[in-house]
Amino acid sequence: MRKETLIKIIAELSRILLGVTFIFSGTVKAIDPEGTIIKMGDYFTAFGWGHAIWSDALLSFAMIAFEFMLGVCVLLGVHRRLSTLGILLFMAIMTPVTLYLALYNPVPDCGCFGDALIITNWQTFDKNIILSAAAIIAFIYCRRLTPCYSNRAHSIVALFAFAFGVAFCYWNYSHLPMVDFRPYKVGANIPKLMEIPADAPQDEYVFIYQKDGVQKEFKLEEAPAGDSTWVYVDARLVKQGFIPTVSSFDLYNEAGDNVAGEILSDEKPVLLLISPHLEQASEAHVAEIEAISDYARTHDLPIYTVTASNETQCREWAKHTGLDIPFLTADDVLLKTIIRSNPGLVLMKQGTILDKWHHNDIPTPNELQALIEANRPNLRSAGRIWLYTVLAFVLPLLLFWGCDRALKPKKLGQVKNEQI
Incomplete structure (x- = not known):
C-alpha cells in the first residue's frame, strides 16, 4: 500500500511539474509570438535549413498552442495516455537538440521561455533532463493520474485549450505583446540602460605565448610582453565582464553619421x-x-x-x-x-x-x-488585461466541468432507489 501511495505521489508531482512548465512556456511564447517566429528562424538558420517556413505566423501559432494544450491536458488529466505520450515525444526530440546547443552554442539561448526567462543552453539541457524524467514517470503511470473530467469531455477541453492558445497568439501578434519582456519597454530610459558602472567587473583574459615550441597561458599582469623569447599566439576569454542591458543603439542618417546621441x-x-x-x-x-x-x-x-x-x-x-x-x-x-x-x-x-x-x-x-x-510614460496596467484573459480561459473550463459533473451517470444503487 505504501509503495502504491508513493508511486501515486511521484506520478502526480511529475504531472504538475510538466503541466505547469508547458503552460508557462506556451503562455510566454504566445504573449510574444513574433519573438518565437524570430527564434525559430534562428534555429533553422543555425541548422542550415533556412527559416522561410517560420515566416508563416499560423504555423508558429499552432506550435505554441500545441505546447500550451499539452500542458493543460497533462495538468487536468485529459487524454492522460495521449498527452503524456505527446510530452514524452516532445522531450525525446528537444533534449538531444538542447545538448547540441549546449555543446556547440549555435544560438545564444534556446528561447524555450521566450524573453520572459532567459537561461543558458546548459541550464536548458539540465532542465530538459529533469522534464524528460518526469515525462517518463507520467507516461508509465498515466492511469494513476487523477482526471478532472470524464472521458466524454476530454476532446472538448483539449480543443478549447488549443483554440484559446491560437486566439491568444493572434491577439498579441495583431497588437503589441500584452507584457513587454524586452529592454525597450514603455518607461525605459535608453541612455541609462547603456551605462556601465565605474566599478563594473571587466572581461578577464588569459594570453597564450609560445617559447621553444611550448605554449603557456599568462594573466594580463604576468604576460611576458617585453621578452622577445616569448611569441604571442592568442588570447582567451575566461570570465565575462559586465554587460549593459542595451549594448548598442546606433541610428545612421543618409550621410552615414550616427545620430543616435542627438535623438x-x-x-x-x-x-x-x-x-x-x-x-x-x-x-x-x-x-x-x-x-x-x-x-x-x-x-x-x-x-x-x-x-x-x-x-x-x-x-x-x-x-x-x-x-x-x-x-x-x-x-x-x-x-x-x-x-x-x-x-x-x-x-x-x-x-x-x-x-x-x-x-x-x-x-x-x-x-x-x-x-x-x-509628459510622462504611458504605463498601462496589465492587471485588468491579465484578469480578463485568465477568466476567458478558466470560466469555460469550469462550465465544461460543471456540465460534465451534471451529466455524470448515477450509481446503480441510486437509480434503483429512484425507481422504487
Missing part, C-alpha cells in the same frame, strides 16, 4: 516609425501614419522612419505610400527588439520611451497631443 538627448518629443524591412511592412494604416506625420510637421517635432532596408527600397516605399518622412538606418535585430510591429510607432523624449504602438493601433493626433502634454 536620445533631444528635449523635444521624437517620433520613430520603425520598420525592420520596408518591403515587408504593412500598408494597411498609411493614412493614420500620414496624419501623425502631418501633426509632427505642424508642431515642429522630429519624426523619422528607421529601417534596415537599403536606399532603393526606402525610395520605393516612400513613393508607393506617399509618406514624406526622413530615413534613418539601423540593424534589423535592434529594430525587431524595440517593437514587435512592422511598421510600429515609438514616441520618446530625452531617451525615455513614452509610448509604443502597433500599426493596428496608431493613435490619433489628439491622442498623441494628450500624451505629449502629460
Whole structure:
C-alpha cells in the first residue's frame, strides 16, 4: 500500500511539474509570438535549413498552442495516455537538440521561455533532463493520474485549450505583446540602460605565448610582453565582464553619421516609425501614419522612419505610400527588439520611451497631443488585461466541468432507489 501511495505521489508531482512548465512556456511564447517566429528562424538558420517556413505566423501559432494544450491536458488529466505520450515525444526530440546547443552554442539561448526567462543552453539541457524524467514517470503511470473530467469531455477541453492558445497568439501578434519582456519597454530610459558602472567587473583574459615550441597561458599582469623569447599566439576569454542591458543603439542618417546621441538627448518629443524591412511592412494604416506625420510637421517635432532596408527600397516605399518622412538606418535585430510591429510607432523624449504602438493601433493626433502634454510614460496596467484573459480561459473550463459533473451517470444503487 505504501509503495502504491508513493508511486501515486511521484506520478502526480511529475504531472504538475510538466503541466505547469508547458503552460508557462506556451503562455510566454504566445504573449510574444513574433519573438518565437524570430527564434525559430534562428534555429533553422543555425541548422542550415533556412527559416522561410517560420515566416508563416499560423504555423508558429499552432506550435505554441500545441505546447500550451499539452500542458493543460497533462495538468487536468485529459487524454492522460495521449498527452503524456505527446510530452514524452516532445522531450525525446528537444533534449538531444538542447545538448547540441549546449555543446556547440549555435544560438545564444534556446528561447524555450521566450524573453520572459532567459537561461543558458546548459541550464536548458539540465532542465530538459529533469522534464524528460518526469515525462517518463507520467507516461508509465498515466492511469494513476487523477482526471478532472470524464472521458466524454476530454476532446472538448483539449480543443478549447488549443483554440484559446491560437486566439491568444493572434491577439498579441495583431497588437503589441500584452507584457513587454524586452529592454525597450514603455518607461525605459535608453541612455541609462547603456551605462556601465565605474566599478563594473571587466572581461578577464588569459594570453597564450609560445617559447621553444611550448605554449603557456599568462594573466594580463604576468604576460611576458617585453621578452622577445616569448611569441604571442592568442588570447582567451575566461570570465565575462559586465554587460549593459542595451549594448548598442546606433541610428545612421543618409550621410552615414550616427545620430543616435542627438535623438536620445533631444528635449523635444521624437517620433520613430520603425520598420525592420520596408518591403515587408504593412500598408494597411498609411493614412493614420500620414496624419501623425502631418501633426509632427505642424508642431515642429522630429519624426523619422528607421529601417534596415537599403536606399532603393526606402525610395520605393516612400513613393508607393506617399509618406514624406526622413530615413534613418539601423540593424534589423535592434529594430525587431524595440517593437514587435512592422511598421510600429515609438514616441520618446530625452531617451525615455513614452509610448509604443502597433500599426493596428496608431493613435490619433489628439491622442498623441494628450500624451505629449502629460509628459510622462504611458504605463498601462496589465492587471485588468491579465484578469480578463485568465477568466476567458478558466470560466469555460469550469462550465465544461460543471456540465460534465451534471451529466455524470448515477450509481446503480441510486437509480434503483429512484425507481422504487
